[in-house]
Amino acid sequence: MARLMLRMKVSMILTGLFFTLYFGLQPLTELFERKHLVDAPEEVVFVNTSVCHVSGPRKPAAYYFAIEPIKKLQCRMPQLLTAVTQGGSNFLEAKRISENFNCKYWLKSGYIHSRQYTTDGQFDLKSGTARKIKIGTGEQIVRIRCSDQLNISRYHDVHYFLPPPDPKWMPTERPEKLSVMVLGIDSVSHMHFVRYFPLVKSFLENHPHTKFFGYSRVGLDADANLRPILGGKSSRLAGLNFLSDEKDWLWDIFKMEGYSTAYGEDNAKGILFRRNGHKELPKNKVDFDLTPVIVEMDNHTRYSIDLKEMIYCTAGRKFQEVLRDFILQLVPYMQGIPFFSFFWQSQGVQEYYEYASHLDLFYMMLLKKLLNADILNNTLLFLMSGHGLRAGEYRMSLQGMKEESQPLMVAIYPEWLKRKYPLAVRNLESNAHSLITPYDLRETLADVIDLVQLKDANLEVGMKRLQSHPANRLPRGISLFLPIPDHRTCDLAHIHSLFCFCRELTEVPTDDGLVIRSSRFLVESINQLIKPFRQCRQLKLEMVLLAHFLDFGEETFLYELRLRVRTNPGNGVFEATVRLSDVLLLTSPISRVSHYLGQSHCVGDPDLKTFCFCI
CATH class of the missing domain: 2.60.40.2550 (Immunoglobulin-like)
Structure with a gap:
């Protein structure tokens, strides 16, 4: 009898255990067994218009990882002291x-x-x-x-x-203006962002935003792609439709409209304004400037934590953390007055493809703090880059070459903007897969300064004016609050052939006679640039690494080659486009896609450094 009772108890326990496991694990089992009705697309569409279609794979091209683990790049010195402001x-x-x-x-x-x-x-x-x-x-x-x-x-x-503002000097009512913030991450393409920023992407899904997949660079480096936005005159801001001598920065224009202004980079040399140091942005141009802080650190307390000596720390903080703390110190000011602020990070992301994955949490937390402080409710925020990765193993792949010209651009805006200016935001969202440039961003900011321009009636006038332009003559810059014309091409958008991937590329044998001739012409063009500088060696063509024929369509008789060559001495790798005719012609800037490190120590001009191999 006792054995029978024991068997019954064991049987009941096993039956209960079976049902517990079955019903407990059933949802998990279904999760693994469930098949998606629609598989995630392998390709991401960037530009999709009647004259241009650009797409790319979700998965990155093969590349070699950094020679040192990125996750181990931490500041090794202690942080003994912190700065605190209390009671004034x-x-x-x-x-x-x-x-x-x-x-x-x-x-x-x-x-x-x-x-x-x-x-x-x-x-x-x-x-x-x-x-x-x-x-x-x-x-x-x-x-x-x-x-x-x-x-x-x-x-x-x-x-x-930076003590918080005195409440006595803050306005009791916030003016009806939309603040603008630029959060820049250098060398991050749109696909780079898609692959490595899942937390930021999740944050965006819960906030009104538009990803501009068709955003294209118009210059080689960050400086060349930011000056059209920050440093030039546009049609509505100065009565001109071209970049002037760059004396009227956006900081000036926003200040004249009653905005406070701020500027900060994590690089003392300055990715922006680096050609002449920071003399182009004196103190009276911005109310809050991180430059003297970073310069002080660069001169006295910085040390490097990577083999290439490109990521800096001061005591126990990376320079990028100093930039983040500066942004958070400005929050009390941003809460009370309209603000134009520009922040740019370049350390780490310039050199290491996988470094971006360690910024995801950093930027998600920063955006969350701005949201909790109610900053995003009054701000148009651009999360952006100037270009993709410009050098290294990944850049050498065909996909890496394309991504260099497809920088990140995301606009984040408050919910009330959609309600108050429905046509403006509808146009903005419709441009997600249009071909757009930094010139367009400049015109967009002109509308932000004067929100009256965003009223439906004013936009309808602007849309009719845009439609009245001849098909082959569009303005160089078009506000993103207007629909970008469907027939816009790279030429109409002022995008060089080297940066344009609307045209199909057909690979050409590198030993083709015309390819060799064009490649020698490319190297000779470099030598002409460095000829006045005797400390720089003249270069010779060592090898043609890659050649593509650019398809301009049957309607034109233009023929161009996109070339990648290696030179000696120095093993420099350069790219450019050459137009084929009776006389060869360069149709783009010459881009260096290999690191030069200390090879150009004898020259200071950053443009010349890319070409010079010092004697």
Whole structure:
């Protein structure tokens, strides 16, 4: 009897266990067994118009990973002090430490762009104790060096104080204006973003936005692609329809319209304005400028954490974290007044394809903080890049070559903008797969400055005016709040052949006589550029690596070759397009797609550095 009861108990337990496992795991089983009715497309469409169709694979082309694990690139120095502003005063807050330190500091107050320190001082940090050191008040930069009992430097850092605004000086009612913020990530193509930013993509799905898949570069580097947006005159902003001598920056124009302005990069050399340093953007052009802080770090406290010495830290923070903290310090100001702000990150992403994957959480958290602070409810935010990866193994692939000209561009806007200006936002969204450029972004910002332009009646007038243009003569820049004409080509959009992938590429044998002749002409063109500089070696064609014939269609008699060549000395790899006729003609800038590192140490001009192999 006891055995029978035991068997029954075991049977009941096993039956219960069976039903628990079956019904508990059934949803999971169905998840694995369920087949999608429609498989995710392998191709992503970028441009889809009557005259241009550009698409690309979701999966990246094959490439070699970095020679060092990106995930291990962390700052190795301690972060002993943090900057805190409380009760109108600035403090350095020390964590509990395990030994005694003697610290000296140098301070800049008032005009922080000055090279001279206004004061200096020293303080002690005792083992096992926490301490706050009062520094002063207002906007300040302080550099601190702490040494141990053997006088060995153990901490060296720069801190920036930006106290919150005085409520007495903030307007009681926010003007009816739309703020503008540019969050730039250098060298990130649209597909690079699709593959490596899943958290940011999820954030976007819960906020009104438009991804501009057809956004194209018009210049070689970030500087050349940002100047049409930030540094030129446009038809409605200055009565002209071409870029002038670049004296009227957007910072000036927004300030004249009552906006506060801010600018920050994580690179002291400046990806933007790098040709002449930061002399082109003096203090009076922006209200809040991170430049003197980054320069101070670059001169005194930076150290590199990668073999190529391209990713910098100061104490326990990467330069990109300094940029993020600067943006967050500005939040109290952005909450009360209309703002035009421009921020750009370049460290890491310029050199390493896989570095982008470690920025996803960083930017998702930044966007979330801006959302929680109600900044996004009053801001048109552009998450963008100037171009894709410009050099390296991935760039050498055919897909990498295409992605270089397909930079990231996403517009994020508040919900009320769709309700108040329905035609404007409808046009904006309709341009997601149109061929667009930085010139269009400039015209778009002209409309943002004057929101009256976004009213349906005014847009309808603009749409009729755009339709009245001859088919072969469109404005170079067209506001994205207007529908970009379907017949727009690369030529009409002022996009060089080297950057245009609307035209089909047909691979040509590299030993073809015309290819060899055109390649020699390309190298000779480089030599003409560096000829006045005796410290630069003249280059010779070593090998034609790739040649493509560009299809202009049957209606034209134009013939061009897209070439990739390697030269010596230096093993430089260059690309350009050459038009074939009685006289060969370069129809694009010459792009270097290989690293040159220290080969060009004898010249300072960044444009010349790409070509010069120093003697």
